[in-house]
Amino acid sequence: MRPAPMTAYHGEWRGIRVMAKLRSLSLGPLLPGLVIPVLLVIACFALPGAAQAADTIVAINVGVEHDERETRLVFTLNGPVTGQALHTGAPARVIIDLPEVNFQLPADQVQASGLISHLRYGLFAQDRSRVVIDLAEPALVASLSSREREADGAHFFTIALEPVEETRFADAVARDSRALAEASMRDDALAAQISELDERPVIVVDPGHGGVDPGAVAAGGVLEKDIVLAFSLRLSERLRESGRYQVVMTRDEDVFVTLGDRVRIAREAQADLFISIHADSISSAPQVRGLTVYTGSEQASDAESARLAERENRADAAAGVMQERLDTGVGDILMDLTRRETRGFSHGFARYLVDEMESVARLNRNPVRQAAFRVLRAPDVPSVLVELGYLSSRRDIALLRSEEWRGKTTRAMAEAIGTYFTVRFANRGLAPVSP
Structure with missing residues (x-):
């Protein structure tokens, strides 16, 4: 695959360290609405590759809301995204496939809550990201929605989950199995072509x-x-x-x-x-x-x-x-x-x-x-x-x-x-x- 210089790798971590430092600051006297815009700006310009920064979708926060009816997982981003929801069993999980998102989030930011027992997110393939939700009990995605807050331009992508009976969840797993397999297929050829004329190991x-x-x-x-x-x-x-x-x-x-x-x-x-x-x-x-x-x-x-x-x-x-x-x-x-x-x-x-x-x-x-x-x-x-x-x-x-x-x-x-x-x-x- 294409070479990835160490400078680019360390550049990404410089951005993450800046984000972590901002989260640790005490912003007591500042207006709450100021925090998100500041983080959105830093998230864009701290990333390696300034020419691509304006087009990079960055997730800078995630939280869980729940009531008796549903559990909502809410990501805060610097731009809008759309996703595809799939369900898989053994164990019960919800999969959300997204366009590429740079998740500038701590790995353990979301604890078990409501219908969510565990959460993972990251780059899944070239130009594609994935959110994997381990379910505490059978549940389906009731809706995927994205809205913008006009005051500061922050976008909120919400995954709403609702509990269902096991039979209904099993039907969804069967329905989504083929789509899940197709989504997981590798769609890129071996990028680093090996020369047949080169006799080196x-x-x-x-x-x-x-x-x-x-x-x-x-x-x-x-x-x-x-x-x-x-x-x-x-x-x-x-x-x-x-x-x-x-x-x-x-x-x-x-x-x-x-x-x-x-x-x-x-x-x-x-x-x-x-x-x-x-x-x-x-x-x-x-x-x-x-x-x-x-x-x-x-x-x-x-x-x-x-x-x-x-x-x-x-x-x-x-x-x-x-x-x-x-x-x-x-x-x-x-x-x-x-x-x-x-x-x-x-x-x-x-x-x-x-x-x-x-x-x-x-x-x-x-x-x-x-x-x-x-x-x-x-x-x-x-x-x-x-x-x-x-x-x-x-x-x-x-x-x-x-x-x-x-x-x-x-x-x-x-x-x-x-x-x-x-x-x-x-x-x-x-x-x-x-x-």
Whole structure:
């Protein structure tokens, strides 16, 4: 996909920090109506890309209102939007698809209230955003409305929910299932075309989660999706600078990508190596720390790995996407042999990676593990999932947010990748070379 310079990524966070600072100010003597216009102006001009600021729809506040009849979720924006409402079951959720909206909101701003038990929002695909509402009980969208407040130009987008019987909700889920599947389909081709004339190895770097799916959320609002994107951008930059590899990212911005699409991107690129970057969290055990490397296996190496895989495999559902069957495209006769060879390469790289990381990063007590991660299901692409650390550990969070730590660990990871390809290609009389 198109390169995303670090300056743009940090520019977005400068805007978020400005917004957070404004919310923390005491505006006691000011008129209440002054707050929204000030935030709307800052939201537009704090965003990277001044030329696009005037056209950017920004959400700067969200709240919940409810009475005996309905629950209303109200977003405050700097412009009008229209949305499409869909319903999904198991668990019961309402999905609202919108044009692209920049949600300048804390991840935990809305607590459980009325018909809403949990809320997520973010970029879902190119030029599309999504709001996912977990329901406390069966409910339908009674209306979607947008109105402007003339006094200051603020726009209020309201999602009104009304409780219904389970049978009526089930009918809505059945009615919306096809539309939901179509809305979730990837509508863009692999943006980073891999040259068939270029003999350098192809590496796919996969920042986990993204967009409407924040992943693990640490105390203080640190999001897994942001931590892993910053790390992946730095790793991809380092690999490209070496001149030894062709590098593809499954996402280079804060956008949602399904698990199936991550696998497809790797297979369409005919990747020689797939590296998925994540950060774990165990709220009940804040003392647990360290980096862990996982390879794919139907049988988990331990209960903790099985728990983690189960959680990560629910990423699509958290974004309101129906779980899809991953088509491997390999015939039954060759399937087992292909997967066995691929897993051998995966295990080998995992060992090289841990050996290099040992001198620069804190490792988990059992740093190489196995589990049935859906994102590692490509039978013909050696794949690993790297949990950089634990967002439930304050010491790990400090490292994960450190530029110095990212520099050391991406350097060690690049060394492991170099060793892996040198050994692998030497066994077949080839070696990776610069173009």
